[in-house]
Amino acid sequence: MSNSLETNEKDQLKSWLLLIFLAVIWGLSFILVKKIVHTFIAVELGAGRIFIAGIALAPWAIKNIKKLDSKKIPTLIVSGLTGYLIPAFIFGIVGSKLNSSLAGTLNATTPLFVLVIGGLFFHKRITKSQVFGLLIAFTGSLLLILSGGTHSLDFNNPYALLVIVATIMYGLNANIVGVSLSGIKPIVISSFSLIFVGTISFFILLFSTDFFHKILLEENRTLLIYFLLLGVINSGIAAVVYNYVLQISSPVFASSVTYLIPIVATIAGLFDGETIVIWHYLGMGIILLGIYLLNKK
Incomplete structure (x- = not known):
């Protein structure tokens, strides 16, 4: 009994540490995207980072190919489409169409859909702690986002639906x-x-864009480095870590990383000369309380 409790506590600590790690690398990825988006179109940005991530993880796929259950291939493809490719295209498209407050607020609905879809289609039990945790964390996220420079939430923007x-x-x-x-x-x-x-992504880039030509131009060498960081770390390594957190905690807890990303953005703003006010601290505290409740057994 004590060993089981000790293992559970270790998994919880590991989950929190890895969740913070994901929040940091995903939160800082917006800086890289801003530097790339002026030269590469949305399709190139989305497909490019996924293509690079696939190459980065290819050695592990080759190593484990004989162990792969062929019955799981369709499920893995659906996971790749819904978890990586389609969202990458969407965020590439809306990157310059939505203000940061609206994008951050909408992104914070992810745990809600994890909870609802889990309850409706995967026979997952929805607890009161999870519901309260979602509401509290979302409130904290909204407070933190609206404490920034842009206070407008234009939900009439058609790109919000994307x-x-x-x-x-x-x-x-x-x-x-x-x-x-x-x-x-x-x-x-x-x-x-x-x-x-x-x-x-490779075939999309090859036949419908100038990605491979542009990425090899001498004046775009710095952008190539940004793409490698986005592909290898923010898409490849992060995918492995996120899937690990999903398995040792819960889908709802793992998806709550979307609440931590605004915290990372706020702290990063300090190094860019921005000021943190009391509302920022209050929002961060509320978010952490909400995520704690999400993970409460």
């Missing part, structure tokens, strides 16, 4: 990995999913 589509995709993928693929190692899930969608 972000909702992306968060629904994330909600579906989190349950697929946490439930349907729970018996497969995270590195295997990530590598095969990203190889499948990375192959699709």
Whole structure:
């Protein structure tokens, strides 16, 4: 009994540390995207990072190819499409169409869709703690986002609907990995999913864009480095870590990383000369309380 309790506590601590790690690398990825988006169109941005992530994880896919259950291939493809490729395209498209407050608020609906989809289609039990945690964390996230420079939430923007589509995709993928693929190692899930969608991305880039020409131009060498960081770390390594957190905690807890991303953005703003006020601290505290309740057994 004590060993089981000790293991559970270790998993909780590990989950929190990895969730913070994901929030940091995903939160800082917006800086890289801003530097790339002026030269590369949305399709190139979305497909490019997924293609690079697929290449980065290919060695693990090759290593484990004989262990792969062929019956799981369709599920892995769906995971790749809903967890990586389609959202990558969507966020590439809406990147310059939505203000940061609206995008951040809509992105924070991801845990809600994880909870609803899990309850409706994956027989997951929805607890009062999860519902309260979602409401509290979302309130904190909203407070933190609206304490920034832009206070406008223009929900009439048609691109807002696309972000909702992306968060629904994330909600579906989190349950697929946490439930349907729970018996497969995270590195295997990530590598095969990203190889499948990375192959699709390669053909999209090759036949419908100038990506490979532009990325090899001497004046774009710095942008190539940014793409490598986005692909290898923010899409590849992060996918493995996220899938691991999904398996040792819960889909709802893992998806709550979307609440931590505004905290990272706020702290990063300090180094860019921005000021943190009392509302920022209050929002951060409320978010952490909400995530704690989400993970409460």
